[in-house]
Amino acid sequence: MTQEKVYKIALIPGDGIGPDIVTAACEVLDKAAGRFGFRLEYEELLAGGAALDASGEPLPQYTVEAAKGADAVMLGAVGGPKWDTLPTALRPEKALLGLRSSLGLFANLRPARMFPALVAQSPLRPEITAQGMDIMIVRELTGGIYFGEQGRSGRGEERKAYDTEAYSYPEIVRIARIAFGLAQGRNKQLTLVDKANILTTSQLWREVVKEIAPEYPDVQLDYLYVDNAAMQLVKRPYSFDVILTSNMFGDILSDEAAQITGSIGLLPSASLGLPGKPGMYEPIHGSAPDIAGQNKANPLATILSAAMLLRLSLGEEDAAAAIEDAVTKVLADGYRSPDLLAPGETAQEGMLLGTLEMTSAVLAAL
Numbered sequence: 001m002t003q004e005k006v007y008k009i010a011l012i013p014g015d016g017i018g019p020d021i022v023t024a025a026c027e028v029l030d031k032a033a034g035r036f037g038f039r040l041e042y043e044e045l046l047a048g049g050a051a052l053d054a055s056g057e058p059l060p061q062y063t064v065e066a067a068k069g070a071d072a073v074m075l076g077a078v079g080g081p082k083w084d085t086l087p088t089a090l091r092p093e094k095a096l097l098g099l100r101s102s103l104g105l106f107a108n109l110r111p112a113r114m115f116p117a118l119v120a121q122s123p124l125r126p127e128i129t130a131q132g133m134d135i136m137i138v139r140e141l142t143g144g145i146y147f148g149e150q151g152r153s154g155r156g157e158e159r160k161a162y163d164t165e166a167y168s169y170p171e172i173v174r175i176a177r178i179a180f181g182l183a184q185g186r187n188k189q190l191t192l193v194d195k196a197n198i199l200t201t202s203q204l205w206r207e208v209v210k211e212i213a214p215e216y217p218d219v220q221l222d223y224l225y226v227d228n229a230a231m232q233l234v235k236r237p238y239s240f241d242v243i244l245t246s247n248m249f250g251d252i253l254s255d256e257a258a259q260i261t262g263s264i265g266l267l268p269s270a271s272l273g274l275p276g277k278p279g280m281y282e283p284i285h286g287s288a289p290d291i292a293g294q295n296k297a298n299p300l301a302t303i304l305s306a307a308m309l310l311r312l313s314l315g316e317e318d319a320a321a322a323i324e325d326a327v328t329k330v331l332a333d334g335y336r337s338p339d340l341l342a343p344g345e346t347a348q349e350g351m352l353l354g355t356l357e358m359t360s361a362v363l364a365a366l
């Protein structure tokens, strides 16, 4: 008899709607596992505001150790008004940065894809959205200004603060190789977004990316300054394939790309480190504390993140594709969560679903 495959998943529900959507994703994962012949074992861990309340720190050491020992990490969301007045070092967001850096998750993959059923949701004009959009943003996640030296001094009118951005060759080359590799498996087009007309870090990014480009002759490489990139994204979103960029530029552009798809409630993400190490998967939206625990949150971004987990960390491609197909079908069938309605749009009778009902719809389609 062949042994059933068992994977260990570290679950970090976090705050706000985090527990609602992570529970939903686990149900879908379990159903996919049953169908494709493997099993998932979960360990629930604390991080963010939930951890602050329980232990006084946003990222307990135990959470880091247990996450490192898992095959993959699934995260809901962290943060909320309750903890907003805490000093920076104690804010729930610190847990996120701490997890990224302690797990070495330098590559953040943020696919922004327009769902045909939802084009009316996009703030862009129909003649632009009609051309579709399928962008993979590859954001550097453990370096740059998020992790550079910072400081503050003085009082009153003498107050000063600074943040610094530093990047080294190894940090750039490893993320660039991931972006080139992804482009090879997609439309073979890579855009490096930077501010090389001003920043020396950006100049180094261009230099390094140019140096390794000949190793990927099938990929067409171009460059955009970040201000122009922000503009081109709304002007011609359909013409991008893979976007490679630094930590802060990726943070900004991924929100812009998400809004173009019209539905931040649908966008998943993967954060990856070295091969063989656990990746972390989370929706790109936040913790939406105002609707927490009310069966209102859209679970689809987390469910799609679970699909990325199956594909990228567990190699369960068939199960991942089945989940993605199920989500596409549920949307094509007209089911909507409140966040997926265009302004002024009302769902068809019986089609407006809460978290639990949307999850059931995906389970049924699976």
Ligand code: IPM
Pocket (backbone or CB within 6 Å): 093, 096, 251
């Ligand atoms: C994101 C978020 C985080 C970031 C915050 C919550 C620290 O905006 O994942 O995009 O800036 O990286």
Ligand code: MG
Pocket (backbone or CB within 6 Å): 251, 252, 255
């Ligand atoms: Mg962000």
